[in-house]
Structure formats: C-alpha cells, structure tokens
Amino acid sequence: MQINTESRDVFYVSDGTAITCETLGHVLLGQFSFSANEKTFPFVESLDKVEDLVREIENSFTRTGEKPLVFFSIVLPDIRQVLVKSSAHCYDVLEDLVKKMQNDLQMEPQPKLQRSRSVKRDSDTYFDRIAAIEYTLAHDDGITLKGIEKADIVLLGVSRSGKTPTSLYMAMQFGLRVVNYPFIDDDIKAMRLLPEFEIHRHKLFGLTIDAQRLTEIRENRLSGSDYASDEQCRLELASVEALFRREAIPYINTSSLSVEEISTRILEKAGLKRRLV
C-alpha cells in the first residue's frame, strides 16, 4: 500500500449529469494544492450503480491509503445512504445551501432529480439555443455575412485569435447569434473595415492576442510557415489593433483567458443580454 499525499482520487457523483458537481468540484480543488485524479459517475440512479461506485471507492482507499473525495448530489435517500457510508470524504454540493435557503425563505424545498440548466420543457429555449448554434455555424470564419442584421455580435480578429471557439461557446451557453470574421491579408494591408460592417458598427467586437502566443498557436498548426512566423504575427496584430483603436471598436486580449472567460468578458463589455438563462 503506497501512500501518496501529492495526489488524491476525486469522484463526481450524481443522479443527473454531474455537471454541477464537476463545476463546483473543480473550483474547490483549485483552493487546495494537491493534484487530483478525477472521475465522473453520472446518472447513479440504482443500487447496482452506487454499489459499483462504492467498490471503486474502497479500492481507491486500499490502493492509495487515502480516502478519496466525493462531490455528490443524489436525491434518492437509499442510494445516498449507501454512498455516504463508504470510505470517502463525501461532500453534498447542495445540502447546506438548500437548508440556508429553506430557513431564509421559509419555504419547503422539493428535492428533484437534477436537470442541467438548459432542460426546460419550454421549447422556446430549445429552439433559441439550436437557432443560435446554427446561425453561428453558418457565419463562422467569414463564410458569409448574409443575415448579419440578425447577429447579436460580430467578432473580428486575425486567424487563430480565438474567434471560432468563442463564437460557439456564446451560442451554446448564452443563445447568442455570433458572426465571426477573420482579418486576412487584404484587409490588413488596406487597414479597412468591410463596407458591410458600417451599419453594424455597434455590433463589432475585436479579439487580439500576444504575438508570442499567436506564434505558438500557429506553429502548432503550420510549423515553420511564414504564417506562424513571429514577424508575420506582429505585423498582423499591430495593424489590427491600430484598426480597432482608429475605428473605436472595443477589443480584448485573449492570450491568458479561457473560452469561458473570453465569452463572459465580451458579454459584459458589450453589454449583451443572454438569450438563455
């Protein structure tokens, strides 16, 4: 039995998708310095499933000599009980807050099987989300600017500045219709905005990135190319940023941000409302 204090086994367990347990668990682990071997167990709705899980917990304990951590949310009492009796540190991600809310609001909670946020039988929500994803796919990477009047926002930036993942995330999470348009050589040389953008100026938002990071990303795609060269990256970024400033287009630097952070910051800076809650 080899003890390892540097790393712990961590399980996310739910009778739903376990997305909530994962999201919260990641942030909680971020507050501590050990590294984690993470594993997710969604839809633990039967005794068989929870018993399999408990076996895995006990194996982990025996193997590592450390109790694994379990972040869980389970409504069914019998299943919950089997889990919390195991040799793990078990953390119910909802319990304490539900109790506080119950007390503050003087309302009885009705525990429900967890549904992830976008599950609303209200099918408008469904259609809004699908429509946003389809619109955004159809307007990715400058494929077309037709229907730009329906866009919630138009992202501009050089190749590899993060436009596509940001656009898709904004469509999927916020239900927004995003056009993204890459600055290519001609635009960069001409240092101009397409005339099509003129009447949509208020929708324009720029992405920029550090030259060094851009080179790294482009190298990963086309190693040794001019396209990836430090000189080319600097040139493109300098002129695009100059253009953003000249045209008073708001922009952010994506170098050290995740797709989630870029999207949230754009939403905030552009004062955009989510279409999905």
Next chain:
Amino acid sequence: MQINTESRDVFYVSDGTAITCETLGHVLLGQFSFSANEKTFPFVESLDKVEDLVREIENSFTRTGEKPLVFFSIVLPDIRQVLVKSSAHCYDVLEDLVKKMQNDLQMEPQPKLQRSRSVKRDSDTYFDRIAAIEYTLAHDDGITLKGIEKADIVLLGVSRSGKTPTSLYMAMQFGLRVVNYPFIDDDIKAMRLLPEFEIHRHKLFGLTIDAQRLTEIRENRLSGSDYASDEQCRLELASVEALFRREAIPYINTSSLSVEEISTRILEKAGLKRRLV
C-alpha cells in the same frame, strides 16, 4: 411597494466568470417553487463594481419588498464584506465545503480568484480542446468522412435528431473528436450503413427521437413541408431504429433530454473517456 411572493430577483456574483455560481444557483432554484429573475455579475473585482451591485440589490429590495437572493464567490475580503452587508440573502457557494475539506484533509486552502475549469496554462489542454472543436466542425453533418479514423465517436441519426449540438458540446466540454452523419433518403431506402463505417463500427452511436417531437422540430424549420410531415418522420425513424437494432449500434432517444444530458449519457454508454477534465 408591491409584494410578489411568486417571483424573486436572483443575482449571481463572482470575481471570476460566475459560471460556478450560475450552475449551482440554477440547481438550487430548481429545488424551490418560486420563479426567478436572474442576473449575472461577473468579474466583480473592484469596490466600484460591488457598490453598483449593492445599489441594484437595494433597489430590488425596495421595489419588490423581498430580499433578493445572491449566490456568490468572492475572494477579496473588502469586496466580499460590502456585498454581505447588503439587504440580500447572500449565499457563498464555496465557503462551507472549503471548511469541510480543510478539516477532513487537514490542509490550509489558498483562496484563488476563480478560474473556469478549462483555464490551465498547460497549453496541451488548450490545443486538445481547439483541435477537438475544429475536427468536429470539419466533420459536421457528413461534410466529409476523411480522417474518420481519428474520431472518438461517430453519431448517426436522421435530420434534426440533435447530432450537431451534441457533437459540438462533446468537443467543447469533453475534448472529443466527433463525426456526425445524417441518414438521408438513399441510406434510409437502402437501409444500409456506408462501407466507410464498417471498420469503425465500434465508434458508431445512434440518436433517435419521438416522431411527434421530430415533426415539431422540423415544422419549426420548414413549416408544412413533407420533410416535417408526421408520416415522413415516422418512416425515417422506424427504418433508422430498425437499422440500429439490426447492426447492434447503441442508440438513445433525445426527445426529453438536454444537449448536456445527451452528451453525458453517450459518454457513459459508449464508455468514452473525456480528453479534458
């Protein structure tokens, strides 16, 4: 001052993206029966910002006669203090669990500004995620099957069965490379799998949906078309499901599931490992 007990103002507040507060808050609200007017305040990192927020809280309290609910996560003590003194029911989404972990693990937490899960300076994670998104975009809706050998999974289903949003979600959240292929008339008439799929049988996964739901979704796209007709939908679904069974291709019915749930169930049924944690 008009009192409204049916609906409450709810604020998600964080010095990060507030994704964790939103995710957890949505599930918590799901346990109670009132409806919520939700608003998110990300990146509350300055006294100015928290003071604006507190003004909004006090306005809500005066306007509705009910304390709004605040689900928050804030590291900076001065900012936190301003918030918790406001006329809101404030819920720190991390505090209780961090204390329990600290006690169980006998480790001191190091509070950090929240970073959403995919922010790891480790750039492999970044590249894996981007590569998965690009691969999946390039293989959406049967555009091409070139490179199918690199796919983690191949989704099959009739038009509008949920393939595209599911594929993109799996790429973005799990870092998986997804091919999705729509069954079109010829395949349906011929009731056959493309020969290209033969050596990748183990990667095939089917999506199906209730005929009534499919009609509803297709009506929303092409109202009154044969494509959307109940008869056409039934015909396509019957033959595709027969094909799935005959070829022993695992499949799920997406009718009452969110994109998150579909993706998580597929991951589970197909025994796929996430590429991103």
